Amino acid sequence: MKTIIIGGGIMGLAAAWGLTRDGNHIELFEQGPLPNPLGSSVDQHRLIRHPYGDYVGYARMIDHAFAAWDLLWSDLGAKHYAPTGMLALTGNGETWAERSARTLAAIGKPMEELDLAELPRRFPQLSATGVERAFWTASGGVLFAQDIVAGLARHLARQPAVTLRPGTRVRSVDLDRAHIVTDTGTEHQADCIVVSAGAWVNRLLPATKGRLVPSRQVVVYFDIPDSDRALWAKGPMIIDKAGDVGLYLVPPAAGRGLKVGDHDFSRSGDPDGPREAAPSDVAPLLARCHDLLRGYDKWRIEQLKVCFYTVTEDERFVVEKLGRQGWVMSPCSGHGFKFGALMGLELARTIANERDPTQHARWAAGLEGALAT
Numbered sequence: 545m546k547t548i549i550i551g552g553g554i555m556g557l558a559a560a561w562g563l564t565r566d567g568n569h570i571e572l573f574e575q576g577p578l579p580n581p582l583g584s585s586v587d588q589h590r591l592i593r594h595p596y597g598d599y600v601g602y603a604r605m606i607d608h609a610f611a612a613w614d615l616l617w618s619d620l621g622a623k624h625y626a627p628t629g630m631l632a633l634t635g636n637g638e639t640w641a642e643r644s645a646r647t648l649a650a651i652g653k654p655m656e657e658l659d660l661a662e663l664p665r666r667f668p669q670l671s672a673t674g675v676e677r678a679f680w681t682a683s684g685g686v687l688f689a690q691d692i693v694a695g696l697a698r699h700l701a702r703q704p705a706v707t708l709r710p711g712t713r714v715r716s717v718d719l720d721r722a723h724i725v726t727d728t729g730t731e732h733q734a735d736c737i738v739v740s741a742g743a744w745v746n747r748l749l750p751a752t753k754g755r756l757v758p759s760r761q762v763v764v765y766f767d768i769p770d771s772d773r774a775l776w777a778k779g780p781m782i783i784d785k786a787g788d789v790g791l792y793l794v795p796p797a798a799g800r801g802l803k804v805g806d807h808d809f810s811r812s813g814d815p816d817g818p819r820e821a822a823p824s825d826v827a828p829l830l831a832r833c834h835d836l837l838r839g840y841d842k843w844r845i846e847q848l849k850v851c852f853y854t855v856t857e858d859e860r861f862v863v864e865k866l867g868r869q870g871w872v873m874s875p876c877s878g879h880g881f882k883f884g885a886l887m888g889l890e891l892a893r894t895i896a897n898e899r900d901p902t903q904h905a906r907w908a909a910g911l912e913g914a915l916a917t
């Protein structure tokens with residue numbers, strides 16, 4: 545069986561990996577270089593964590609996600625991950641951390657609630673203004689995203705059944721006939737097509753317009769004093785909902801940068817537009833950094849990175865059969881990377897073994913238990 549994959553971010557590459565492990569043929573098209581720095585998947589890091597608010601389906605899926613990453617590390621011969629643990633802070637009327645703790649307790653993975661008086665001793669790098677409750681879990685950490693996609697692209701390039709076509713934009717797709725036309729007018733045919741085109745998806749698939757909404761997001765990399773870096777390098781990832789903006793912090797594990805971002809969707813912007821940002825774009829985030837992080841006055845902005853992803857109304861993933869021979873693969877809403885290896889493996893199994901597409905879509909949306917193997 546031959547599958548055409550459109551888009552070489554983590555989703556397209558992982559689907560190709562899953563399919564080729566089962567002996568299928570792949571032709572993968574990527575409009576930019578492979579990996580493409582303009583894609584969502586190309587950044588120093590992405591977080592993986594068990595706490596998931598009320599989304600019990602995704603909380604349960606994390607163990608499967610870790611198992612899929614382990615399989616990938618073994619195929620790549622390299623592990624692109626650093627465990628850090630996670631600190632969840634809450635206050636200001638927000639309840640995400642409490643709800644996450646409740647969900648995890650219900651599935652037998654309790655978080656530890658910390659005594660607030662303990663915080664300064666355990667995490668001296670925080671001043672934690674406004675924090676009313678704090679929860680800790682030792683699981684979770686940092687996936688080195690750009691190393692993963694680069695490693696996967698190199699691995700796939702070595703597989704005889706895989707043809708990679710970087711610098712080749714697909715202009716149109718027929719999901720009933722499994723047929724595509726590229727920008728230069730070349731036609732390609734397969735048995736199945738997976739559209740994993742990230743924030744560009746609506747340009748190929750009018751059916752997803754309005755449901756998958758491209759969203760411009762800005763993250764901040766900081767240049768910090770060496771003494772702070774040494775402390776933070778051993779620090780946890782943080783999700784803080786105790787201020788006026790929800791903040792996540794990625795510690796500078798294994799020599800990477802220290803990054804801060806928020807989960808407030810802009811739901812606007814053009815992924816082919818300019819990628820510049822100003823500190824005013826992230827003013828509430830910087831204000832919260834000032835209140836949360838000890839020594840912040842000495843920190844300098846190193847880079848404001850603009851990135852695009854797609855968002856759905858309920859933040860659930862869309863991995864659905866479309867047309868007679870097609871799939872749209874869009875696990876995103878800003879939280880898809882951690883499931884990349886798992887999403888790729890499972891979609892490959894569903895395509896190759898003709899599992900029920902409806903059940904697959906419900907599973908990817910976090911509404912169904914594990915899929916039958």
Ligand SMILES: Cc1cc2nc3c(=O)[nH]c(=O)nc-3n(C[C@H](O)[C@H](O)[C@H](O)COP(=O)(O)OP(=O)(O)OC[C@H]3O[C@@H](n4cnc5c(N)ncnc54)[C@H](O)[C@@H]3O)c2cc1C
Pocket residue numbers: 550551552553554555556573574575576580582583584585586589590591592712713714715740741742743744745748761762763805851852853873874875876877878879880881882883
């Ligand atoms: C700032 C930010 C922070 C995030 N943090 C986290 C996190 O901590 N944890 C987490 O789990 N997730 C996180 N995510 C989400 C995660 O990165 C995305 O869900 C994931 O990378 C999406 O991968 P993708 O393959 O669908 O899209 P992409 O990586 O964007 O790949 C799509 C590819 O398709 C190509 N393409 C598009 N159209 C065409 C065409 N017509 N022809 C050929 N090629 C085409 C594009 O060039 C692109 O390379 C974050 C995302 C962002 C932006």
